[in-house]
Amino acid sequence: MTDMAALLDSVLGPLAAALLTLMVLSYLLGDNPLFRIAAYLFIGVASGYAGVVMIRSVLWPGLIDPVLQAGVSGLLDPELITSVLLPGILVVLLLLKLSPGSARLGSLPLALLLGVAAAVVVGGAITGTLLPQTAAAVQTLDPTAVAPRTGEAGLERLANVIIVLAGTLLTLGSFRFTQRKPAGLSGAESMGTWQRGVRTLAGLFIAVTFGVMFGGALMAAIVVLAQRLQFLWGAVLGVTGQILG
């Protein structure tokens, strides 16, 4: 590592990162140019870096490099046509989306992208989440069974299974998409007593779930804040040491 690289890693890099961190934290004082500069810089650097990564990791090895290695005569190779030429045509068609006049030609690769992605996501959700989680919700109420991960057994496991089952059923029952609301009545007025009870209990489960998720997000933010302040303190110590030393 050269001296310049060492200086960049030990001094300039942490100093720039510390300044950018302070510029972002200046939003506590309100919207100001320092925060905007940091935000614009972050967006620009992230976009530029993503573009470079796409070109280096995707376009070059998958589209350009095979053509350069095969040459013009190699373009007639059937394998190259299916693996390089057709994707290249789709890429060109997708680029036509940039022009309003030729945007319709870009609908074909866009439809292909969205269709394949939707099929993959929906298929994975059905086979990987819906069916396994439905089966997991219908657990046995046998008091002698033992939970495989947590080791729960007896009444503890039975209470846990009942809570999970009740929360699942009540939450699903609280979303009444198929019930018709009588004319002139509000949503709460059109419900019966048992429906109100289901809605109230389901609301408790939903509130606890969202509260846990919010608490987790808050904990993560606190960890990040503490890490940034720790980094700033380290940067201050490092720069001070470099100056004094």
Next chain:
Amino acid sequence: MAEGVHPGEVPDWLAAIRAEGEPVAPPPPSSDWLSQLREADDSSQTGPPAGEPPSWVQGAGLADAAGEGEQVPDWLARVRERQAEEAEATGGEMPLGVPNLPEPAGSQPHESDSRPLPPLELPGLDETDSGVFYPPGSPKAGHPVTGVREPGVTDSGAFHPGSGVDLGAPAAGPTPSWLGQLEAEGAQPPPSLGAMPHIPALVKDADLTGPQLPGDDFSAEALSLPEWLGQLGSEAATGEPVEGRPDLAPATLPAWLEAMRPVDAFRSSVEIGPEEEQAVEAAGPLAGLRGVLLAEPVVAIPRMASSGPAHLESNERQYAQAELMHRLVEEEQREVSPPAPRSRRVPIVRWLAAGILLAAAALPTVLGVPVFPLPPTVPLELDPLVNLIAAAPANRPALVVFDFEPGHAGEMQAVAEPMLEQMMQQGLAIAALSTLPAGALLADQQLTALGANYGYSSGQGYVNLGYLPGGSTGIQLWSQDPLAVPVSGYALPSAPDGTPLSSPWQVPMLAGVDEAADFGMVVVISSSAETARGWVEQTGPWLGATPLVLVMTTGADPVLRPYYEAQNPQVDGMLSGLPTALSYSMRLGRPGSAFGLWNAFGLTAWTAVVFMLLGWVPAFGAWVNQQRKLRGSQR
């Protein structure tokens, strides 16, 4: 038909003329229907007094021609002469319009003059209830002919003499020659009538706009108008100035009057065309005359009022709207001074809360004082995870996916650090991968920093496969056939001969990997629950016995935990949150980043909890007051 004259009645002025006892020309031989027509014409009608011309004759400037009882006026003499000539020419048949002429003075009134004229039954014409007549042989007799009504036929079906109607041929008897000529000429409508739809003057019926019926030729030639009537028409057509009048152009206004007239109220000059080009009136008492003032300007064409109302009539609402409009206009014209700069309110509460939080996060780090004790309990999922990594095969690399953004690196790197250290302690080969463009960089940063302590470097202990494009599709494709996915790698090592490697699969540590199940384990470090779930869903069917471990942020734990605690778990190990990572570090006996963050994390979390409680107390008080007011209003 003019109002005030009943069917079958002879106007008063006509009866008076007849009563003057003028010699009557010998009646020419005529058919029966014409005799009936004459009888009807001789019915008693009270006309103007003896010796006085009718009012319409006076209006025409011929009042001097009447009045001397024994003397025959000149115009009447000309009428008689022409009548006699036409009677001789037609063999005694009277042309149309003759029965309407006044009889000579001194003639004896007919006995039937005192009787009202009964409705005339027209031979050869069908009559419907509505009084519409249909000529025999018409294509659709029995159906009313819409359009121009037959002149002289009233609504009741009675015939009114003198209306100038063409009665058509009688049902029996020879057709007069003049009538045949009229029919022949009437087959072709006059050009003046065929030019445009025409509303007859002084006719109220609005239905008189239909096409002309054959035989409705009311031109002066066809009707054989009297000479005096023709002279009147010719005088009106010439438009010569009348003697004794100022020399003004006909129908031309003087300049001063032109300036006073309302704009577009009327035309300043009237162009009167020659008589041949003027339309012939088709119906009404003026039927057969040319140069008749048209009714369209009076009836059909809307005009502007020559003078506006003296006062504007408006109600209160219109007045209010006008006032509002006036104010709006005034408001637009008013100069608005720039608003005074508002005094910026200093967000003291926000600054105070931020200062306290920053101090709570910074003070433990700056002072280095341990404030909070280490977590006494160990999460249930920690021991299975430690055991799982300890049991990982050393001859198979572990795939570690770094799927978090740089903004979450502070937490995710701290949480994943003890697990990566354990893997490096065991000497497991690590293959890094990321579905995010910045993930490869973060992976290289952490692996380089940690690997320095365990002799790991790129190609020696770990290899960075780089960026995996395609999202969920790329994950599925990778799970099915990792070698088919073009990954270019990141910071790849060089070959033993010093040449750079073009593909990460050329690194010797990945030599035995042909599919996803060939990895010793798959670890997904993710800050997003959706990304982690995508890995679980897409790689689950292809991993086989290879364990899947999730290292996630605290917020994603409730969403992903069901995959771990299910009866048939899809996830074999979980690691989430800084407390679990600290417990992991304590378990390994190596204080890592989690240990350095623990005090700051604990104090800041407590501060946040205090803030939430402080905010909850007044909110609860406001809710209690609201409920109390609501109950009070309900009572």
